[in-house]
Amino acid sequence: MAKQISELKLGILGGGQLGRMLIQEAVNYNVSTLILDPDPDAPCKNLANYFECGSITDFDTVYNFGKKADLITIEIEKVNIEALEQLEKEGKLVFPQSRVIRLIQDKGIQKQFFKENDIPTSPFQLVNGKAELVNVNFPFPYMLKQRRDGYDGKGVMKIENLYDVENAFEGPCLMEELVDFEKEIAVIVSRNSNGDVKTFPMVEMEFNAEANLVEFLISPSTYPADVQERAEKIACQIASALNITGLLAVEMFITKNGDILVNELAPRPHNSGHHTIEGNFVSQFEQHLRAICNLPLGDTRSRSNAVMINLLGEKGHDGVAKYQGLEKIMAIDGVYVHLYGKKYTKPFRKMGHVTIVDQNREHAIEKANFVKQTLKVIS
Amino acid sequence: MAKQISELKLGILGGGQLGRMLIQEAVNYNVSTLILDPDPDAPCKNLANYFECGSITDFDTVYNFGKKADLITIEIEKVNIEALEQLEKEGKLVFPQSRVIRLIQDKGIQKQFFKENDIPTSPFQLVNGKAELVNVNFPFPYMLKQRRDGYDGKGVMKIENLYDVENAFEGPCLMEELVDFEKEIAVIVSRNSNGDVKTFPMVEMEFNAEANLVEFLISPSTYPADVQERAEKIACQIASALNITGLLAVEMFITKNGDILVNELAPRPHNSGHHTIEGNFVSQFEQHLRAICNLPLGDTRSRSNAVMINLLGEKGHDGVAKYQGLEKIMAIDGVYVHLYGKKYTKPFRKMGHVTIVDQNREHAIEKANFVKQTLKVIS
Structure with a gap:
């Protein structure tokens, strides 16, 4: 890259503990840090050179924030991908790349990627909604994961019987064989x-x-x-x-x-x-x-x-x-x-x-x- | 102290690299940091919870800054001692204590302290000004140090002869035998x-x-x-x-x-x-x-x-x-x-x-x- 690390404006989507510890290290290289986070009291608030309270899933907010930085990174996957794609098109560096974040954002696509690339993973099945669960030939017990937005243990449940199916997540999910x-x-x-x-x-x-x-x-x-x-x-x-x-x-x-x-x-x-x-x-x-x-x-x-x-x-x-x-x-x-x-x-x-x-x-x-x-x- | 470290407002006089590295550690304990430094672009500027651009040697500035903190420390000795004494009187914690900073601020008093406490140190002589240097019985060559405000190699010179004496520092100094x-x-x-x-x-x-x-x-x-x-x-x-x-x-x-x-x-x-x-x-x-x-x-x-x-x-x-x-x-x-x-x-x-x-x-x-x-x- 043209700019030295010490001259860099690093935009980080998300201002939680991961961003906070990233800033603690970035300080050693004089990297200027810009944070976007919806929480006005996010852990990074007082440490970043620039802190913006705003949505990391809104196109305009992410796009306009990204324009201020030389290089954009994330500390959470749940971000607006289209804004990152647009920034990349305009020549901004986005690492990890938007296409990688897009793939990983969706646990179903992640699983398909493993399968296509011969990466060992447990057997799985994708479903579009709860209604499909009863019709799919997939033995109990299994793990049911929401394809998107699961975080810190949320969006994951164990399904052992038809009663659990009744109380299962709505929307697109991933059924995974229980790994012993x-x-x-x-x-x-x-x-x-x-x-x-x-x-x-x-x-x-x-x-x-x-x-x-x-x-x-x-x-x-x-x-x-x-x-x-x-x-x-x-x-x-x-x-x-x-x-x-x-x-x-x-x-x-x-x-x-x-x-x-x-x-x-x-x-x-x-x-x-x-x-x-x-x-x-x-x-x-x-x-x-x-x-x-x-x-x-x-x-x-x-x-x-x-x-x-x-x-x-x-x-x-x-x-x-x-x-x-x-x-x-x-x-x-x-x-x-x-x-x-x-x-x-x-x-x-x-x-x-x-x-x-x-x-x-x-x-x-x-x-x-x-x-x-x-x-x-x-x- | 009554407050837990994680609830503490730590006031730091001086916002240079020492303050910066202190903040990098203070972050790990949720300590809120307040910095006073005369340089609007001091190294701590963007890292502190609160940054005030002002003199660390002015009574009112230091006193009013100190009132905002629970505990006050320094990253440089050249600070207003009277303000720290007043803050201590009013019950603020100041560490190191103002009397310790006062003693160390003056290299002459430091030397006398060593002598009085049987701490091994090189022979020395205090003088009030350049004029006294020619009358004191102290053999060439010696080190001449300004008693106050020397920092990062400044305020120290080697005196080898009468020509050097002519170009010596003005004001209260410490003559020190050259240590081989x-x-x-x-x-x-x-x-x-x-x-x-x-x-x-x-x-x-x-x-x-x-x-x-x-x-x-x-x-x-x-x-x-x-x-x-x-x-x-x-x-x-x-x-x-x-x-x-x-x-x-x-x-x-x-x-x-x-x-x-x-x-x-x-x-x-x-x-x-x-x-x-x-x-x-x-x-x-x-x-x-x-x-x-x-x-x-x-x-x-x-x-x-x-x-x-x-x-x-x-x-x-x-x-x-x-x-x-x-x-x-x-x-x-x-x-x-x-x-x-x-x-x-x-x-x-x-x-x-x-x-x-x-x-x-x-x-x-x-x-x-x-x-x-x-x-x-x-x-």
Whole structure:
């Protein structure tokens, strides 16, 4: 690109915690940041060079916002694609590319893309609406996912019988065979416009079933090298097939018979990469910047074992957030607190995360358990 | 304190790179930051929750600014002390305390403090003005330092003969015996209001003689453990004698016969601690926050060898800054770039720093030499 990174005006659609952590890194390169977010109190509000409160799904708002930037990126997929296409036509850089966001926005198209590109994934069936569910030959139980706008565990339900079908989502959905998995894993891969590709080491995730959110992430994985290599190869294969510029988070399952199945993609920094800030030589946020600016990709290796815990709002608490136990966990070596600047908590809202690094993996996990039991977001 | 760190309004006097890096850490704890700086384009301008362009040496400006904050700190010593004293009287928390800043503001009083507290330092003599220099019995050559307002290598000159005396500074000065040192070192110590004290490992510095600025810093030192312990003990002794709350950078000399002499103090994050961001478990900026908020101090141990290079404006360049060679150095593993958001460069202006981490000390130094030769701030 003609402009140096230090002269760049980076427009970011979405001003949540991902944008916030991206800005924290962009500061180191003098990148000017412009944020568009519908929430007047978005986590990025006070950190961006320019903050605009507005819809990220409205054509005019996104188009006019994008005109102010040299390079446009996203921190959430649910954005107005047509505006991004128009900006691209007019010569603006949009990374990830609008066609990649369009593909990933729709979980049905994502699944078809996997199938067409020989990417291993669970069997599926697309339906246009609830009425079709009863007529489709797809065995119970299965997962039903809304094709669009699912986020942070929303838009996903398990269908076990005809009663569940009655209460199923309306509109276009994806039926997915239930995967009897042993472990959920993720690989984050980065790719710049030169075509350089680098993967972060594979990580393992533990979910909170009630919230359907990642609660606990361990890096690096202790699966045998051949399994990790297979997962990383799949991530690279997807990045190349997409011809993406930027970061791509690939969520996968390891099944009980050792297969790897791709679950979902996110074309941006992702919850499964937060530990990289302290746990790896380059963080996912800096790597995303490097990739979209077509700069050399950073060193993705682990610096030490890292465990990441999402800090979710406690059940039964709705109001101005307080962080109970913060002082106690700050007394432990290797504990890194990241609060997201959200004034109000509500049950299961992502309020922050904590990363624990320790040369000893078991110690890191023990500390993480203590943090999980001790630190509570209440009101 | 009554308020949690996440509810705190932190007022910072000065909005340069130290404030900028402090804000980058404060974000992780939801701390609201208020900045007062006379430069309308100060590096903190776009990052603070509230930015006020105004004098940090004017009583009314500092007093009225301070009233807006819960806790006030500094990133430069040259501030209006009387306003801070008044704020303290009215119950505001000011850390470091105004009396500590007052003492350190005056290099003459600093030296007397060392003498009174048995802190090893070079022989010295105070003079009220240039006229006294010829009458004082103090052998050439010596260092002449203005007692107040010296900063970034300014306000210091070497006096070798009567001709130099003619061109010496006016006003109150400190004459210091020239130290025939083997190495300049620094120890950063932190102390919270509970009286907990922790030192960062001792570091070694290489100066740019022409600019009189640190150009190259190596962490940790390879001096024998007993030398490092002695230096760290001196730093703790000073922190306790000052009863400081916050961070204290202690610059010292190791003389050719193995003595350690204290040179100067800075009661705040300091250039000699920039490498801690990537090189140590806790960074000096987070440690300062922890100390002034009376929270548990973080783990100061080194994570790996680190070399820090100040990125100074090239000679002969005055204007809008460009960063030549940036892409080349970003291609090297373990290289961390920190630009300070200054639009204009001028010779020797501190425009940023680069930290190189490597498990192998010699490799870190080699990479640092490459960075130094490759990355140039030009206009």
